[in-house]
Amino acid sequence: VLLEVSYVEPEYLRPWQKSRQGSCTGTGFVVPDDETGTRRLLTNLHVVQDATDIRVRKHGNSRRWRARVVVKAADVDLAVLQIVSEDEQEVADFWDGVKPVQWGDDNGPPLLQSSVNVVGFPTGGRTICVTEGVVSRIDCRNYRLKTAGAAPGKLLVIQVDSAINPGNSGGPCFDSDGRVVGVAFQGLDGNDAQNVGYIIPTTTALNFLAAIENKDDGTCEYRGVQELPFRWANLQNKSLRKFLNFDGNSGVVVTKVSPLAAKNNEGNFLLKDDVITHIDGRELGEDYTVAMRGDELMNADFLITGKRKGQATRFAVVRDTKTIEITTTLSPLMSNVPRDHDIDCTPEWLVIGGLLFVPLTCPLLSYGTAEGLEASGYLAIYDYMDDELSKFGQDEETEIILLIDILACDTNFGYDFRQRWRKLDTLNGHKLKNMAELHNMYQDACQSIENSAEDGKGNTDFLQFVFRDKSRIVLETKECVASENEVLEQHGIPKSVSPGILEKAAKERAGQK
Secondary structure: OEEEEEEOOEOOOOOOOEOOOEEEEEEOEEEOOOOOOOOEEEEOHHHHOOEEEEEEEOOOOOOOEEEEEEEEEOOOOEEEEEEOOOOHHHHHHHHOOOOOOOEOOOOOOOOOOOEEEEEEOOOOOOOOEEEEEEEEEEEEEOOOOOOHHHOOOOEEEEEEOOOOOOOOOOOEEEEOOOOEEEEEEOOOOOOOOOOOEEEEEHHHHHHHHHHOEEOOOOOEEOOOOOOOOEEEEEOOOHHHHHHOOOOOOOOEEEEEEOHHHHHHOOOOOOOOOOEEEEEOOEEOOOOOEEEEEOOEEEEOOHHHHOOOOOOOEEEEEEEOOEEEEEEEOOOOOOEOOOOOEOOOEOOOOEEEOOEEEEEOOHHHHHOOOHHHHHHHOHHHHHHHHHHHHHOEOOOOOOOOEEEEEEOOOOOOOOOOOOOOOEEEEEEOOEEOOOHHHHHHHHHHHHHHHHHOOOOOOOOOOEEEEEEOOOOEEEEEHHHHHHHHHHHHHHHOOOOOEOHHHHHHHHHHHHHHO
């Protein structure tokens, strides 16, 4: 089916704003009903991301039906849609004569050089288009582009020599028997190669559909793929192998382990300096590759990220010269930095004396243009942010607070922003946990000024912001209060603090009581 989408993207650099409405087209197809008998469509998430209106047109029919997104899966770039209408007959009309696709073999990707046909509605016309080609490569890649460090792990991807253009995204890719072997999506690596397309394998799509949970309130939930719970380094250096007392010829050494994964496995888990030699019985090369099929070497992440929900993973590990086996069922892990807009984060802000603070999120770095980000000053702490993206999450209440602009006013005159983002460490000597705590401390300082009858300096007469680079900004509290309305009015900001931070701040207050 053809998807006609209107969308409005958020503006994370100016989080109180939204971009102008845009439009795009894509492709979707009917998949088998879920366990409740609900009929559904599958497409790429990037086709319907930030959608305000989705219209669906069947091939050979000029009528449009309205659809809505019911499940989003940013880690695999897939989404499930349903046809919606107050008129049940209108919904029935759409499904009349429509049959779901037949899936191909989910035991692995198609063989190299096998024939495929990509079906969709690419840019350049309004009718269905079929392009023929062959499978040219099987690879293991990161589906995230601008924030690759926050990915749960690499996933299998199939390269075909069929041209996949804008509009093809979300369409089915059929084998010679008419079975779906993947879902088309373009722009994975951002190059301009001709007749090169990428499809999401059937296994990944089926794992996504199987992992969807139908909740009692009628909504659906998808938590994510099984996530890589460790970081590794190769064992090519002989001194490192000697240091670890490891005399083998293959495997990788564990450098970090997710604290949450270790806790979930009650201590029977991987440890730092363990040498992983096999995963699910497959020998790991010293560069973390395994033989997927014959001599096709592949990054070993797919042995974990490609598993169905609930499937166990077996690690063969050398620890202190002894070989042990660890069997565990892995799951999605909490990220150190929120990953996806409208899934685990939305634009938030706090303005104090013209200082614009926001939390570090992946959408902050992925929305908008590269030129816009560079002009905003994010390169000043790019390495720091990239390192934080790759860390394992431990506490969902902790946020990284960034100063991304100074909105000029008399209160902050003399502090030059110089297009340089900064990470906030402390306020008045107190190490901050999150944006809600920053807001509450500022409100306490404002209240203290109002209640104070003294003329001398107190701890809350001034706000001293100290940043990771050891720079400092000192503002007088009463001046921040006095300039607030002026700053908000000049920049069209509805409130000095976003609703999400207000809600969290109120909960923190209640928890303290």
